[in-house]
Amino acid sequence: MSTDLFTSIKEGDEFAFTKKDFTRTDFARYAGGGGDFNPIHHDQTFAEKAGLPTVFGMGMLTAGILSRVPAEWFGAQNVKSFGIRFKTRLWPGDDVEFKGVVKKVYEEDGVTHADLDLTAINDKGEMLIQGFSTVRPWSA
Amino acid sequence: MADINPPGMPIERGKIHEFANSIGCDDPLYHDAEAAKAAGLPGIVAPLTYTAATAFFQPSDAPNLIKDLGLDMRFILHGGQEFFYERPVFAGETLIAEQGETVKTVKEGKRGGSMQIFDSFTNYKNQDGELVLRVKNTLIQTGGVVKE
Numbered sequence A: 001m002s003t004d005l006f007t008s009i010k011e012g013d014e015f016a017f018t019k020k021d022f023t024r025t026d027f028a029r030y031a032g033g034g035g036d037f038n039p040i041h042h043d044q045t046f047a048e049k050a051g052l053p054t055v056f057g058m059g060m061l062t063a064g065i066l067s068r069v070p071a072e073w074f075g076a077q078n079v080k081s082f083g084i085r086f087k088t089r090l091w092p093g094d095d096v097e098f099k100g101v102v103k104k105v106y107e108e109d110g111v112t113h114a115d116l117d118l119t120a121i122n123d124k125g126e127m128l129i130q131g132f133s134t135v136r137p138w139s140a
Numbered sequence B: 001m002a003d004i005n006p007p008g009m010p011i012e013r014g015k016i017h018e019f020a021n022s023i024g025c026d027d028p029l030y031h032d033a034e035a036a037k038a039a040g041l042p043g044i045v046a047p048l049t050y051t052a053a054t055a056f057f058q059p060s061d062a063p064n065l066i067k068d069l070g071l072d073m074r075f076i077l078h079g080g081q082e083f084f085y086e087r088p089v090f091a092g093e094t095l096i097a098e099q100g101e102t103v104k105t106v107k108e109g110k111r112g113g114s115m116q117i118f119d120s121f122t123n124y125k126n127q128d129g130e131l132v133l134r135v136k137n138t139l140i141q142t143g144g145v146v147k148e
Helices: A025-035 A042-051 A059-066 A068-074 B013-022 B034-040 B051-058
Strands: A014-019 A079-086 A096-108 A113-121 A127-135 B075-085 B094-108 B116-125 B131-141
Touching: A014 A068, A025 A059, A025 B013, A025 B051, A025 B075, A059 A068, A059 A079, A059 A096, A059 A127, A059 B013, A059 B034, A059 B051, A059 B075, A068 A096, A068 A113, A113 B116, B013 B051, B051 B094
Parallel strands: none
Antiparallel strands: A014 A096, A079 A127, A079 B075, A096 A113, A113 A127, B075 B131, B094 B116, B116 B131
16 A cells, blocks of 8 residues: 555555445445435335336446555555446345456556556356556655 | 535545445545645545546536437446546545547447447546546447346
C-alpha cells in the first residue's frame, strides 16, 4: 500500500479477498451510498413483476468492491485507471471472491507502472465482473 | 426531486464516508482527514468509483443519453465503465461533469441479435477548471430481451 511496493512488484503477484453472503441490506446500503434507486435492486414486488426470482445487486456495487483490490493493494492515490465489464448478476446469498493479478510491470517516463487483471467470481464459479487497472506511484 | 444549486457536485466528506461504507472501504484515508494528511495527501480521498454516485446528482435538465440516443430502456444493458485518473478526488472540491462525445459501434451478438454499443465520455473538472478524471461509460442496446 506504499510506494515501496513498486520496487518489489512482479508479474504474477496476487491480492484477493472474499465477501460472503451478500444481502438485500448490502444492496439497500449501496442504493443510499451510490444513489441508485432503480427498484429492480430493492423492491421484491417490482422484481417479480419483471419476471425475476428476486432483486439483484447493482453492477456498480460489485465494481466498487472490486476497485478496493487495486486501492487496498497499492493505495487509492496510486491508481491510474480502473475499468470493468459486466458479465453476470449478483444475487442475494452469493459469496464473491475479488482478486487481482499483476499482468505486466514496466517503466513509463521513468516511473514504474503495473497492469493488473481483476476478477469478481461467485461461489458457482461465474464471473460477475472482469476488470483491469493500471497503478503507478502518485504524490501530491 | 429538487436540483442542487449552484450546479456541480460538491465532494463532501459525509457523502464519501457513506459511499465508502457501502462498498466496505475501511481504510482511514476515506474517513479521517488526519490519517489522509499523515499519508501525505491533501485531504480525505473519494473511493475510485465515487463519481458513479455523482452521476445521480446531475440536474434534471442535464442531457439524458438514453433519451437523446433514442434507446429503448427495456433492452439496455450497462456494459461497463472505465475511469482514468489524473489524480485522486479529494473532499472539499467541487466536480463539474462535461459530457464528451459518444461513439457508436454495431456488433453481432450471441444472445439477442445485433447489438449497438455506445461508448460515452465524461470529463470531470474541478472548480478551477483542472481535469481530475475521465470516465468512459458503455451502454449496450440489444436486439431483444436478453436471457441469462
